[in-house]
Amino acid sequence: xxANSSKKKGRISRVRHWCSKHFSDVPLLSWLxxxxxxxxxxxxxxxxxxxxxxxPKVPVLFGFVLMLKKPLLIPSIxxxxxxxxxxxxxxxxxxxxxxxxxxxxxxxxxxxxxSVVIHLLLLYAGLHLxxxxxxxxLLTLKLxxxxxMVTLSLNVINGYMGExxxxxxxxxxxxAYGASVFTVLLFVNDKIFGPAHLPAYLAPYMFPIALxxxxxxxxxxxxxxxxxxxxxxxxxxxxxxxxxxxxxxxMIENLEVVGGPRGLSSQPDLAALPIVFIWAVLCxxxxxxxxxxxxxxxxxxxxxxxLAADAMTVNTRRTKIIAFLFGAFWAGVAGGLFAHVLRYxxxxxxxxxxxxxxxxxxxxxxxxxxxxxxxxxxxxxxLSEMLRPLEMLKWIIIPLLLxxxxxxxxxxxxxxxxxxxxxxxxxxNNSREKS
Amino acid sequence: xxxxxxKDMSHDFGGLRAVNNYNLSIEPAQIRxxxxxxxxxxxxxxxxxxxxxxxxxxxxIFNGHNIVGKFPxxxxxxxxxxxxxxxxxxxxxxxxxxVKMAQYSKITYxxxxxxxxxxxxNREEAEIEERAFKLLDMLGIKELSDQKVVNLPYGAQRKVxxxxxxxxxxxxxxxxxxxxxxxxxELAQMMDFIRQIHSELGLAIFLIEHRLRVIMExxxxxxxxxFGEVIxxxxxxxxxxNPKVIEAYLGKEMVx
Numbered sequence: 099x100x101a102n103s104s105k106k107k108g109r110i111s112r113v114r115h116w117c118s119k120h121f122s123d124v125p126l127l128s129w130l131x132x133x134x135x136x137x138x139x140x141x142x143x144x145x146x147x148x149x150x151x152x153x154p155k156v157p158v159l160f161g162f163v164l165m166l167k168k169p170l171l172i173p174s175i176x177x178x179x180x181x182x183x184x185x186x187x188x189x190x191x192x193x194x195x196x197x198x199x200x201x202x203x204x205x206x207x208x209x210x211x212x213s214v215v216i217h218l219l220l221l222y223a224g225l226h227l228x229x230x231x232x233x234x235x236l237l238t239l240k241l242x243x244x245x246x247m248v249t250l251s252l253n254v255i256n257g258y259m260g261e262x263x264x265x266x267x268x269x270x271x272x273x274a275y276g277a278s279v280f281t282v283l284l285f286v287n288d289k290i291f292g293p294a295h296l297p298a299y300l301a302p303y304m305f306p307i308a309l310x311x312x313x314x315x316x317x318x319x320x321x322x323x324x325x326x327x328x329x330x331x332x333x334x335x336x337x338x339x340x341x342x343x344x345x346x347x348x349m350i351e352n353l354e355v356v357g358g359p360r361g362l363s364s365q366p367d368l369a370a371l372p373i374v375f376i377w378a379v380l381c382x383x384x385x386x387x388x389x390x391x392x393x394x395x396x397x398x399x400x401x402x403x404x405l406a407a408d409a410m411t412v413n414t415r416r417t418k419i420i421a422f423l424f425g426a427f428w429a430g431v432a433g434g435l436f437a438h439v440l441r442y443x444x445x446x447x448x449x450x451x452x453x454x455x456x457x458x459x460x461x462x463x464x465x466x467x468x469x470x471x472x473x474x475x476x477x478x479x480x481l482s483e484m485l486r487p488l489e490m491l492k493w494i495i496i497p498l499l500l501x502x503x504x505x506x507x508x509x510x511x512x513x514x515x516x517x518x519x520x521x522x523x524x525x526x527n528n529s530r531e532k533s
Numbered sequence: 534x535x536x537x538x539x540k541d542m543s544h545d546f547g548g549l550r551a552v553n554n555y556n557l558s559i560e561p562a563q564i565r566x567x568x569x570x571x572x573x574x575x576x577x578x579x580x581x582x583x584x585x586x587x588x589x590x591x592x593x594i595f596n597g598h599n600i601v602g603k604f605p606x607x608x609x610x611x612x613x614x615x616x617x618x619x620x621x622x623x624x625x626x627x628x629x630x631x632v633k634m635a636q637y638s639k640i641t642y643x644x645x646x647x648x649x650x651x652x653x654x655n656r657e658e659a660e661i662e663e664r665a666f667k668l669l670d671m672l673g674i675k676e677l678s679d680q681k682v683v684n685l686p687y688g689a690q691r692k693v694x695x696x697x698x699x700x701x702x703x704x705x706x707x708x709x710x711x712x713x714x715x716x717x718x719e720l721a722q723m724m725d726f727i728r729q730i731h732s733e734l735g736l737a738i739f740l741i742e743h744r745l746r747v748i749m750e751x752x753x754x755x756x757x758x759x760f761g762e763v764i765x766x767x768x769x770x771x772x773x774x775n776p777k778v779i780e781a782y783l784g785k786e787m788v789x
Contacts, residue, residue, distance in 0.1 A: 384648045391654060392633050392640060392661060393647040395626070399634050402623035408605040409583055409615050411638035411701050415604075420644060466625065514625055 124191045125526045127198040130217055132187035133224030140182050141227065151178055158232050162484035199525040210520055217523050222375055229371060240371060240439045242479040243378040244432045249459040249475040250385050250468065251428035256457075257465035257513075258389055259421045260401030262332070265323060265339035266429050266456050268346035271448035272319050273312035273430025274437035275356055278365050280308040281438070285366050290355065298366070305368045309377065309434040316430025317423040319346065324422045328415065343453065350445040361444025362437075369438035377435060381428050386468050386517050388424065397421050398466070455482075458500055464510030468517035474510065534597070536561045536737050537582070537613075537705055542591030544574075544581055544761075551577045552761045555591070557739075559705060564731060564738045566748045566769070569758035570781060575741045576618055578758070579707050583615050584608040596704065610638035614703030616694045618710045618741070622682045628693050629678040632665035633658075635700035665700065671733065672696050672726070688719040692726060699730065706730070708740040712747055720744070727751060745773065757781065 144156045151174040157164055160183075161175035205213035229236040248266060255263045283291045285301045296304070319342065327338040351359045388394040396417045399407040407414050437443040455478070463474020478496070485492040503510070539557040543550065551574045559565055569575050580586045582593060584605040593600050600608050609615075623631060639661065646654035669675040674692055677685060682693055691711060698706055711727065712720050724747060731738055742748050748755055749769045757765040757772060759781045765772055772778055 387650040388647050391642075391647040391650075392637060392658060393642075393644070395630055395634055396637060398626055398630075399623050402625055403621045405585065406617065406621035406623065407634075408585070409609050409617075410635040410697060411606050411610040412634065413604075413606045413637070 121191070123199065123526045124195045125199050125202045126217060126523050127202045127220070128191040128194045129187065130220035130224065131194055131198065132190040134220065134227050135190045136183050136186040137224055137227030139186050140231065144182060144231070147181065148178060151175075153178065156231060158234055159238065159480065159484055163487050166485070166487045195526075202523065202525040206520070206524055210523075213523055214519055218379060222372070225375070226371060236371060237439070238479070238483050240369065240374045241436075242476055243374050244436050244439065245456075245459060245475040245479045246472050247378050247381045247432040247435075248429055248456050249463065250381060250471040251425040251432070252456055252460050253463075253465065253467070253471045254385060254389065254397070254421055254428075255425040256460055257467070257470075258394070258397040258401070259418065260397075261418075261422075262336040263323075263339045263422070263425070264336055264453055264457075265320070265342040265346075266425075267448040267450075267452040268339075268343035269316035269319060269426040269429035270433030270436065270452070271346050271350060271443075271445065272316040273309075273433030274443045274448070275312075275350060275362065275433075276315035276430065277308040277312035277434030278362050278437045278443060279356060280311055281305065281366050281368065282362070282364060286364050288364055290357070301366050301368055305373070305438075309431045312434035313427040313430035316426040316433065320423050320426030321419070324419050328418050328422075343448070343450075347445050347448055357444070359445060361442060361446075363442040365438050365441045365443075367438075367441060369435050374435055374439065377431060381431070382468060382472070382517075385424075385428070386519070389468070390516065393417075393420075458496070461510055462500060462503055464513035464515070467510070467513050467515045469515050470510050470512040473512055535559055536563075536596060537739075538594045539582065540592050540594070542578075542581060542588045542593065544577060544586060545589045550761055552581065552588075555758075555761075555763060557756070559737050559739060561704070561737055562731075562735050563754070564740070564752050566752035566755040567739065567741045567758060568743070568745075568748060568755060568772075568778075573758040574761040575758055576709055577761075579615060579709055579741065582608075582707065583613055606638070609701055609703075612702065612704035613707065614698035614701045614705070615707035616691075616698050616709055616711060618713060620690050620694055622690060622694060622697075624683045625681070627679050627681055628669065628674065628685075628696075629662070629665055631682065631693055631697045632668055632700045633661050635697045636661045636664065636702075638701070668696060668700055672699075672730075688715060688722065691715070691723065695726070695730070699734070703736060705737040705739060708738060710741050710743060712742065712744055720747070724750060749773070 140156065148154075148156045153161075153164065153171060153174055157175055157178060160179060165172050165175055202213065205216060225239060229239045248270060252263070252266045255261055279291075281301065281304070282288050284296045284304065285294050285298055287293045323335075323339055323342050327335045350356060356362050389397070396407065396412045396414075399410070399412055400414050400417055404414055407417075433448075459474040459478045460471065461474075462478055463472070464470025482492065482496065485495060488495065507513075535558040537557065537559045539555060542552060542555045544552040555578060557565075567575050567578065577586065581588050584600065584603055584607070587602060591601075595608075595611060595613060598611070600611065603611075623634070626634070640657060642651065642654040642657050645651065646657075666675060666678065669678055672692065672695075674689065674696060677689060677693070682690060685693065695706075695708070695711065708727070712723050715723060727738065727740075728751070730736070740747075740751070752769055754767065755769050755772045756763050757775070757778045764777045764781065765775045767775075
């Protein structure tokens with residue numbers, strides 16, 4: 099048994115070694131170029147290839163749903179995955195690596211910001227092309243980006259600051275309803291809110307204001323928790339914030355103006371993919387800036403030892419309140435986007451189920467880490483879509499996965515790691531120079 | 534004028550009087566000691582001075598300002614630095630981050646700077662980092678700067694705690710048993726370290742200690758605290774031979 103496992107470990111390390119040998123000199127830029135190439139390829143030859151391999155249509159989410167429904171098609175799906183995604187991406191990345199290493203270093207010399215923007219544009223191009231194949235993909239992608247925002251904002255409170263807040267669905271609800279009421283009131287002829295007050299062409303310009311308003315509403319709610327509960331630490335905040343979540347939910351359920359338990363619909367269609375993408379990037383950028391500054395590191399100091407933080411001139415009370423309001427703000431913005439992506443919200447969405455989902459994403463991905471939040475949100479969002487055909491079994495597999503994770507990596511997959519963008523985008527020819 | 538003056542300070546924990554009519558006056562650049570048996574209230578006095586507890590009675594004047602009732606972080610940024618008896622380091626942070634964090638009160642870029650990475654923030658962060666490196670260099674622990682504190686040996690952790698306290702640029706440094714749990718070699722190093730800090734930075738030091746050797750070699754004046762009351766005060770030689778002190782530590786001699 100032991101020998102077997104060590105052999106397995108040896109094989110894994112050999113694969114890793116092989117990968118690092120062949121791909122360590124491939125810069126991020128080349129990988130990002132590979133993504134649109136694969137997406138374009140799928141656009142042109144995806145359908146005939148899928149039909150040729152005996153698949154009913156192009157596998158929407160990497161074929162997982164199909165694999166679970168019809169296990170006999172697994173080889174065809176794997177071939178499809180290799181031909182459409184893995185091979186093109188790897189080949190493009192490898193071929194363009196020498197050229198793009200030079201390009202990346204030149205870009206970095208000109209301006210780090212410019213280089214980041216170009217990387218993001220490439221990433222967006224890949225996502226846009228990939229998601230344009232089906233509406234289901236597009237929706238999943240948007241919801242995943244929103245999940246990233248929510249997870250990251252909760253990580254600021256639960257990971258970076260080390261409190262245990264359970265009120266994130268409540269903040270999302272406040273943001274969702276705040277932003278929805280704003281847009282519906284101004285731009286939609288609605289039964290409850292009356293005729294539109296402003297012409298529809300203004301709506302895209304006012305949408306950021308709606309989202310920020312939703313975020314501020316959530317922050318206001320957070321202030322209501324922060325003031326009484328930050329005198330104590332630990333379990334008290336968990337209980338108070340849980341109560342807050344239920345209060346928000348039942349408050350909205352009883353508010354007839356916004357539809358009560360039936361929910362609020364007819365939001366204008368404002369949350370297109372680029373908008374959601376931009377907000378998600380903004381959220382990641384600002385959060386990463388914050389947690390990497392000394393002011394943001396103060397959160398870690400408060401978490402690891404509050405008394406010492408106080409004695410080292412850190413204004414702990416202010417630090418905690420800023421972090422809490424910050425987390426709530428982004429949850430509110432994410433909620434606003436969520437409402438406009440689905441174009442319908444009801445209070446039932448923001449209950450204990452949502453809380454479990456978000457907490458799982460935070461702890462699965464990794465505490466105190468932007469990478470972790472992105473990874474956790476993306477992997478659990480996709481996983482929960484992929485395992486959909488299993489129905490009930492899905493809610494056994496995902497929690498089981500979490501239990502295993504808690505046993506083997508108690509702080510999550512990628513925890514306590516700094517997200518250094520410049521390091522990520524820099525050219526990768528150092529290893530060759532060394533050897 | 535003394536740098537730090539405590540007048541008639543008392544503190545009650547419920548019905549228990551932990552500190553009774555405590556008086557203290559420390560001149561700039563003076564090293565003073567505080568000794569006493571376990572549970573005498575030494576750490577309580579530190580916590581009272583640094584604002585963690587609020588004294589029931591009495592006043593604490595630091596640099597001409599009454600600091601009773603101020604928040605601990607305000608008192609710290611006025612210039613009272615401290616270390617803790619049981620190390621209170623931030624376990625997930627590196628040595629450099631510790632020393633940078635202790636300069637929190639010098640940050641002026643605000644939340645806008647923190648969120649958007651403005652030029653002002655970058656400049657201030659660079660300044661803080663430079664000062665941090667300078668301090669670590671002076672204390673001879675620069676090579677540890679990117680180590681996580683939990684990976685360091687005990688003696689180095691003690692040094693990091695002192696370095697962190699010094700980064701707040703204190704006028705007086707409160708050391709709570711800086712040599713607790715150290716072997717003789719580490720002890721000698723720590724004493725050199727304290728002497729070096731004192732001579733290079735010229736700050737006042739107030740230290741709690743159990744080991745007579747440290748007190749004898751470092752302090753100018755020593756107070757002995759028993760059950761929250763000062764029973765003797767004077768130069769270390771006098772204190773060592775004071776019958777009251779001997780009684781408090783060793784008990785009364787049986788009269789046959």
